[in-house]
Amino acid sequence: MGKELKLMKGNEAFAEAAIRAGVDGYFGYPITPQSEVMEYLTAEKPHERTGMIVLQAESEVASINMLYGGAACGKKVMTSSSSPGISLMQEGISYMAGAELPCVLLNVVRGGPGLGTIQPSQADYFQSTKGGGHGDYHTIVLAPSSVQEMYDYVELGYELAFKYRTPVMVQSDGAIGQMMEKVQTGDQKIRLTEEEIIRNCPWATTGKTPNRERNIITSLNLDSLVQEKHNIKLQKKYREIEAVEVRFEKIQCDDAEFLFVAYGTSARICLKSIQILRAKGIKVGLFRPITLYPFPKEPLYKMVKNVKGILSVEMSAGQMIEDIKLAVECKVPVYHFGRMGGIIPSPTEVADFLEHQFIKG
C-alpha cells in the first residue's frame, strides 16, 4: 500500500502505523481512552494485509508478557493501554528492560490515581520516565503532540527499540488519542523474514542450530557480581541514549523572555497561549520535549541565559518540573501550571497564569 492522506483519530493512526511498519504482533487489553487501537487493528484484518497477529489478551499482565515472548524471538511486538493498564505492566516492562528486549508500548494517559477518570492527563510522567517498575532502568519515552506524530513515532519507536534493545514507550494522552487530524501515512513495509530476523537479532531465541551457541533470554543473575556487571552495561546504554537520542522542538524561542516547557496536549495549548500573550507584547516561546526520557537537559540549559523564567505546563500536579529544575540548575525561576483529574486547561487560563501569577506575582 502506498502513501495516503487520511483523516484519523490518534489511536487509529497509531494502529495503522503499526501495520505499515511491519509489526509482527499486537497484544492488548481494552481500556478507555485507547480501545480504538485494537478495534482498528481487528477491523483492518492485518493478518490478511501483512500477516500481523492481533490477540486480545486476558489482562495487561498477560499482554506485556506476550510482548516479552515475541520480542525474545526478535519479532516486532506492540501493545497499547492507558494508565491503570500500564501500571499492571510494570513488572513485565522491568523484565524486558533487564533482558534487553525491544518493543513499542503506547500509554494513552488518563487521570489517576486509581481508576481515576477516562479524561486526558499527563500524570504518568514519573512512572514512564523514571523507570516505573523495579530496578535501575529506563525506557525511552516519546511524546507525540499531534495525530501525525502518533503515526510517526511507531516507526521511530522500533528504530530506537531495536538499536538499543530496549522497550520504547509512546506517551500520549486521551486528547491526542481521541482527536482527529489529517495524517500522511508512509509506505507499507514488508515484515521481516525468519532469515532477516536471525541476521538482525543474533541474540533471539529462534531455535538452536548447530552453527551457534544457545540463545538464552533472561534477566536473572544470581551472582551479584555478574548482576552488577549487567547493570553497568545497562547504565552505559542509558548514557549513550542520553547523549544521542534527545529530541525536542523550539517554537518562537529566539526573542522569548519567558518560556513554556510542555509536551503533548499541553504543548498545543501553550501554542495558543503564546498567541494570546504575544498580542499583549509579552514575548513567550515554547520548548517542547519530544523525548521525555532522555530529557533534553542541555538544550534547555543553553536557553536559560536568555530567559527570565520558565513555566512548566503539564496536566498533572507538577512532575516534569523536577527534570526542568535539574536541567536549568536553578538559574531561573521555574514554576508549574497544571490541571488534574482529567481537566484540560484552556489557553487563556495558561496565559493568565503566566501573565498575572508568574510575571507579576
Next chain:
Amino acid sequence: MADTITKAEIINPENLVYKKTSMMTNNVLSYCPGCGHGTAHRIIMEVIDEMGLQAKTIGVAPVGCSVLAYDFMNIDMQQAAHGRAPALATAIKRLHPEKTVFTYQGDGDLAAIGTAETIHAANRGENFTIFFINNGIYGMTGGQMAPTTLEGMKSSTTPYGREWQRMGHPLKMTELIAQLPGTYYVTRQAVHTPVSVRKAKKAVRTAIELQQQNKGLTFVEIVSNCNSGWKMTPVQANQWMVDNMFPFYPLGDIKVDGELVKK
C-alpha cells in the same frame, strides 16, 4: 577376580546401555539430591533429542526452583516472570507456528500467581505444551504453602497443617484444565520409579507429537517430591508422595484425543 570386567571394558560401545542425552548440558544440576525436577528435565530433553527437534524448540521456564532450567536444557530458552510462561509461549507459538514450544512450571507458578495465564492459554487452545511440576509446595522460596498443598500438610506457612476452613482447599488444576475445550491431551504422571519415568516419557512424547498436529493445548502434570520443602529424606519423600499425593492426585490420562477419560 579374573571374571570382573574392567573399566575399559565397561566403556566399550557395545556395553553402552544408557547415555546422557546431548540435549542436557554438562552443567551441574542445582536441584536438591532426590528432587524430581532433574528427571523431568531429562525425559523432556530426551524426547526433544529423539524427535530431532533441537533447532525447532523454544522452551520457557518461569520462576521457581526450575528458574535455571536454561542452564540445563540444551535449547534456546526464555526465562519468564513468575506465573507468566503461558503468555510468553502464546506469543512465541503464534509468531512461530512451526516451532515446538513448551513451558515448564511449578505448582505455585501455574496454579497460584499464573492461574489466569494458564487457564486462558488453555481456553484459547494455544498449540504449545505445558509441563506442570506439582510438588505441593513452594520449593524455591523455602517450603511455603502452595495452592496444591494437601489438607493437613505442613509447610512453612502452614506450620500446623493446612486447614481448608482458613487456607482453602488444594486445587486440582489439571482436572480443571481438562474441562476446557481448548485442551486436547491432559495427563498426570510421576517420575519416582523406572516404570513411572517410562510412562511419563511416553506422555511427554505424545504431548509434543500432538502439538505438531496443532490439536490445541497439551498438558502433562508430573507429581513430584520436594524433599527439602517437605523436610524428608528423598526415600521418605517418595513414599510420602505415594501414600498421600497420589490418592488426591491420581496418576493417569485425564483427557485423550480431546475427550475426558471416563473413570
